[in-house]
Amino acid sequence: xxxxxxxxxxxxxxxxxxxxxxxxxxxxxxxxxxxxxxxxxxxxxxxxxxxxxxxxxxxxxxxxxxxxxxxxxxxxxxxxxxxxxxxxxxxxxxxxxxxxxxxxxxxxxxxx
Numbered sequence: 001x002x003x004x005x006x007x008x009x010x011x012x013x014x015x016x017x018x019x020x021x022x023x024x025x026x027x028x029x030x031x032x033x034x035x036x037x038x039x040x041x042x043x044x045x046x047x048x049x050x051x052x053x054x055x056x057x058x059x060x061x062x063x064x065x066x067x068x069x070x071x072x073x074x075x076x077x078x079x080x081x082x083x084x085x086x087x088x089x090x091x092x093x094x095x096x097x098x099x100x101x102x103x104x105x106x107x108x109x110x111x112x
Contacts, residue, residue, distance in 0.1 A: 001108045003071040006082055009090060014052030024092065025049040029094030033089070046093045058105060068103045
């Protein structure tokens with residue numbers, strides 16, 4: 001069992017080409033995501049926000065939208081790890097690894 005990487009997420013949940021084409025998005029305001037431009041603080045922006053968001057979304061045990069961890073490192077240093085956000089966006093900046101909320105979406109290879 002393992003957690004998915006950025007590459008595996010786009011392979012199994014859909015690939016808009018944004019990651020390969022370095023097209024990122026960033027949080028301009030609360031609940032407003034804007035296409036990245038030359039002013040982005042990360043090389044490719046904060047996240048990939050595309051037509052495959054719905055496939056990546058998860059619900060908590062209480063039925064509300066939730067986020068989940070990836071095994072890839074985040075783009076803001078050693079203390080971050082990749083994640084999928086509440087809207088299904090791929091967070092390239094990552095989340096602080098010490099957070100205790102969020103969830104996991106375990107994967108496994110099964111040979112029979």
